[in-house]
Amino acid sequence: MNFDLDDEQILVRDAIDRLFDTQAAAETHDLATEWRAYQDLGLIALPFSAEQGGLDGSRETIMLLMESYGRTLAQAPYLQSVLLAGRILARTGHPALGDLLDGGLHAVLCLHEPGMRYRWDIPATQAVRTDAGWTLRGAKVAVLDADSADLILCPATTAEGLAIFLVPAATPGLSVQIHPTPDGRRAANLTFDVMLPHDAAIGDPAMLGEAVDGGIVACCAEAVGAMERLVSLSADYLNTRHQFGVPLSCFQALQHRAADMLVAVEQARSMTFYAVSMLDAPPAQRQVAVAASKALVNRAARFVGSEAIQLHGGMGLAAEYPAGRYFQRLTVLETMLGDTDHLLEQVEAGPPLPS
Template sequence: MDFDFSDDQLQLREAVRRWVHKAYPFERRRTAAAAGGFERATWAELAELGLCGLTVAEAHGGLGLGAVEAMVVQEELGRGLVLEPLAQAYIAAAVLQAHAPAALQQQWLPRLASGEALLVLAHVERGLRHRLGAVATQAVPNGAGWLLSGGKSLVPAGDCADAFLVPAQTPQGLALFLVPRDAAGVQTRAYPTQDGSRAAEVGFAQTPAQLLSPDGQAALEWAADVGIAAACAEGVGVMEQTLAYTLDYLNTRQQFGVPISSFQALRHRVADMKMQLELARSMSYYASLKLGAPADERRQALARAKVQLGQSMRFVGQQAVQLHGGIGVTDEYLISHCFKKLTQLELSLGDTLHHLGEVSARMRESAGVFA
């Protein structure tokens, strides 16, 4: 198989890398985090680059590109530790185009592609431990529409979003709904997350909602898998930058009159970090390429990828902090922000242990050592 990127994909990578280097230095990120963790100005710049509509069909004003291009973009945003949740645009575009009726697509996809609207997935509930189908939020019919009651946690930029994709239980089973943020009964409480980005608790009290898909389980699994692939790619970018900063520090810091990069024990640890990065990169490619597979195969592949990425992100982050010594945990030093981002990505959309259980549950009997 040919795993080389096309010229267009390489140009896309270079364009995003240039923007990160010139327009999103660490000081801008620090200022954005102190101001709340989300900036509409930055979101508008991403939209100007065409990134908000990257995977939106051309008929709705997007670029009509695919999972590999989204992966390339997420890697570069990860290298820059960009706070804005661009992955949510990919999730919303994927779900709307695969599951929503034509009227909803026409209403929201052009606004999503232009960056005018931010749609985010609001699916996490307290105590559910990453189980997608175990949803307590309730939806009841109300004439031609629906009314939602319940609450969601850790909603990315929840108080800044224009609409939410919300799974809820109906008398017929789990369904997925679209809820504008300005709908009656919506309450938000925002807070910073450990990596400096922004999230919110979102409550619904008899809130009017539009039915996006009656097959909520399939739509939610699709949304989660797109999000996992994006998180994997972003994690690869963060690990690349983490390794680069660590190498720079080891080549600069001296003991006994020589750079500590000359110490064999430290070189071995860096080699292990590089190996974990490359393992993660290959599984990130695997995850993005498997998004087009049948649902069962896709779910298993994304769980496998998240297990490897979780292990790699934890290892690379911890080793980087250790190799930097005491300054590795200080807020003033960039490596601590890389570590926090890697830790948060490892816990997002199911942590490593959760996905290890998913992989185990989906293994065939013939794959076991006792078969």
Template sequence: MDFDFSDDQEQLRDAVRKWVDKGYDFERRRGIEAAGGFSREAWDELSELGLGGLYISEDDGGLGMGPVAGMVVMEELGRGIVLEPFAQTLIAGGVLSGYAGADVKDAWLPRIAGGQALVVLAHHERKARYRTDVCEATATKAGDGWTVSGTKGVVPAGDQADAYLVPATVDGKIALFLVERSADGVAARGYGTQDGGRAAEVVFDKAAAALVTLDGLTALEHAVDIGIAAICAEAVGVMDKTLAVTVEYMNTRKQFGVTIATFQALRHRLADMKMQLELARSMSYYASLKLNAPTAERRQAVARAKYQLGVSMRFVGQNAVQLHGGIGVTDEYIVSHYFKRLTQMEMSFGDTLHHLGEVSARMEETAGVFA
């Protein structure tokens, strides 16, 4: 199998990497974190690169480059631990392109592609944990439209977004709706997250909504899988940079008159971190390449990938801190921020134990052999 990237994908990687290196350094990130965890200015700069249309067809105003291009971008954003939730744009673009009717597509896809609208997935509920089939929010027909009522938690940049993708039950089945933040009956309470980003609790009280699809569970599962693939790619970028910073530190930090990089036991630890990174990278590729596969195959692939990424994120993050010593957990040093981001990503869209259960449930007759 050919894993070489196309010229367009390499140019895309180079453009995003240059922006991260020059326009989103550690000091700017700390400033955005201190200001609340989201910067509309930084979001606009990302949009100017044309990234919003990666999952949106050219007919709808996008680039139509697909999952591999999304993976490339997320890796580079991971290297800079960018706080703005670009994965949510991939989710919105993919879901609306695949499931929405013409009226919703025409109203929102060009705006998402151009960066004028930030649309985020609002699906977490207190009783659901990581299950997508548990939903207490309800939707009711109201004339020619719909209204949605319910509460969603941990919504990425929920008090800054322009609209939400909201699953809600209709006659006992989950449907998916699009609700604007400016609609009457919508209240968002924002807060900072552990990794420096921003989320919100969003309450919908008979808020006007546009129907995306009545087959909401299928669409929601696809949205979550897009999110998992994006998280996996971002984590590869975070781990890659974490390892590089750790190697640089070990080549400068001296103990007993020599750099600690000369100690064999510590070199073995670095080799183990590199192995976990490469395992994670291969599974990230696997997840992205399976995003357009049939549902059962796709769901199985992303569960496998998220499990391996969870193991790798924990190993690389914890060992980076251990190899740095006390400085590795100080707020002034970047490794602590990589570690916090890896820790939060490990629990996003289902933690490692959850996805181990998903992998186990889908083994069927293969008895653990990946068919």
């Protein structure tokens, strides 16, 4: 596999880096302003086809975007609104996609339920067909960016099997309980006891697995970006902090630990490239490849984050210093859309990967 970027990808990466660096350096953060900048640069339209009003961006380009997102600890709801909910809307041809591309709509996909861990494919949330439409009842937990959502995509079990339901955020009977995440973002627990029209059910449930696997790869790329920045912060600290009259970077044991961190980042990047290349594989092989990739990225994130905190000493835990914030982001990404134990269970139960 060729890991080198072509000229177009380099130009896109540099433009994305400039935007994210500018937003990260701002003293205040306004979601509406940042989201408008995403739209102006074409980032919202990037993953979608030209026929749908998008820019036909490649999966490799999306990976570069998410790496930059992780390097700058961005907080705009790109994963949820564009890469998860947006892709489902695109696959179904739903008109709400147009509002999303215009920047006027935020959507979220709620997957996880109390006591179900990561088994989003067998939801306890139930939808019953009535003469008036659908009655949807159930609960979802840890829905990132739900507080800013205009539209919620909720998988539920029906008499015919799994279905996806569109629930406007203002629907009576929808309860939203917001809580902070460890990395300073906001998530919510949702309770549904709502009435929906007949056309609220959309799409083939198979597309849900495709969207989730794409989201997992995006999480891997985001983690790689965060780890890369954390290694850079650690190297700067070792070169700056002195002990016994010399920089910490002069001590061979610390050099070895920094080198091990760098190796872990490059392994994680290689596995993320592999996962990207497998997104067009048959569903069973795609799922195993993506699960194996995130399991390795999770372990790398835990290793790099822990080593960085130890190398920084007390500074690594100071709220004023960025190393701790990157460690918090990596901790959240480690559990997002599947922790290591769950992913390894998928790898063990799935078909063998192609040689």
